[in-house]
Amino acid sequence: MRAWLASSLRVPSACADARDAVLRARVRALAPVLAALTLGWIALDAAVMPTAQVARIGCVRVAIAAALLALSRVRRHLSAATTLRAFVWVQALGFGAIQLLLGHVDLAGVAGYGLFPFVIVAQLALFPAPWPHTLRAAIAPAAALALMLGWAGPPLTPADWRDAWLLVLLVGVAAWTAQAQLRLLVELLGARRDAGHDALTGLANRRNLDKRLATEQARALRHGTPLSVLMLDLDRFKRVNDEYGHAAGDTVLASAARALADELRAIDLGARFGGEEFVALLPDTPLDDATRAAERIRRRIAATPATYEGVEIPVTVSIGVAQWNVEEDTAGLIARADGALYAAKRDGRDRCVAATGSDAAATPARG
DSSP: OHHHHHHHHOOOHHHHHHHHHHHHHHHHHHHHHHHHHHHHHHHHHHHHSOHHHHHHHHHHHHHHHHHHHHHHTOSSSSOHHHHHHHHHHHHHHHHHHHHHHHTTOOOTTSTTGGGHHHHHHHHHTTSOOOHHHHHHHTHHHHHHHHHHHHHHOSSOOHHHHHHHHHHHHHHHHHHHHHHHHHHHHHHHHHHHHHHTBOTTTOSBOHHHHHHHHHHHHHHHHHHTOOEEEEEEEETTHHHHHHHHOHHHHHHHHHHHHHHHHHHSOTTOEEEEEETTEEEEEEETOOHHHHHHHHHHHHHHHHTOOEEETTEEEOOOEEEEEEEOOTTOOHHHHHHHHHHHHHHHHHTTSSOEEEOOTTOOOOOOOOO
């Protein structure tokens, strides 16, 4: 049971930003609608409330609407969890204030005034969040309902107990629905990630690389920033498969991929290009800096032998480096990096070679 509870609350760090973005987006979409409905309710107030109270309660409704509109414009000034709690508490406190201004005037059964706590709880089902977060957020409408029941004075009637039980039921449904939404979001993001990554190495796959490379080229052209590419090929990889077997070869690939990923920045992208070839995409990086990064990667891979069934398998890599220029397309950039890689292979392997502006070579057999 404890393991299930722990797993139900766990959100992978890679999915946390997406979850927060969904929460904020739904607050931004829902808050203006509720603000408009809150202001529109003033006309109903005027129809069913004593005249002396309409102006005061109208001020409360304007304050609620203003607060909701302010929340809809919040971007990253508040955390997603705080934004959601504020969204709920603004409505609950506003409803509580209206109840206080009404005094002992019973409007719970008139024009739906008594439905506000239930409407607030129903909104919680719209947000993907762990069930404890939903339960904590539900404290606000529960307090609003308690205020409404307490204002009516003891003893509680069967209808009051019915409302309390209904609220508890709705809170449970909202918590379950929010949790189910969260798990679905995590699974969808995981499936999307799997579709864009190589299963063996965990790096981006060729399709993901092509998409990101096109995006970074457009950004580099727009802002005039440098963009560099590293083309990596494991040295004598066929010999590893022949001597140790293909399972050992997979271990070598995975080990080299981890070493590559560890040396990349958050803005960089490491990808498996095919077979024992990898590509590293380095945005905002001129050729000299990219060459230094390639040398760090080369040393890191050489210093990290793969271990298979207790046997250490030495690994070295040859790397070609190229900086994109505006006259070439994606294929041209990759071709120049590949030409520099061929030069590194030809010159003895386990080294980095930077391409000049016009270098491009057909790719020979790797080894």
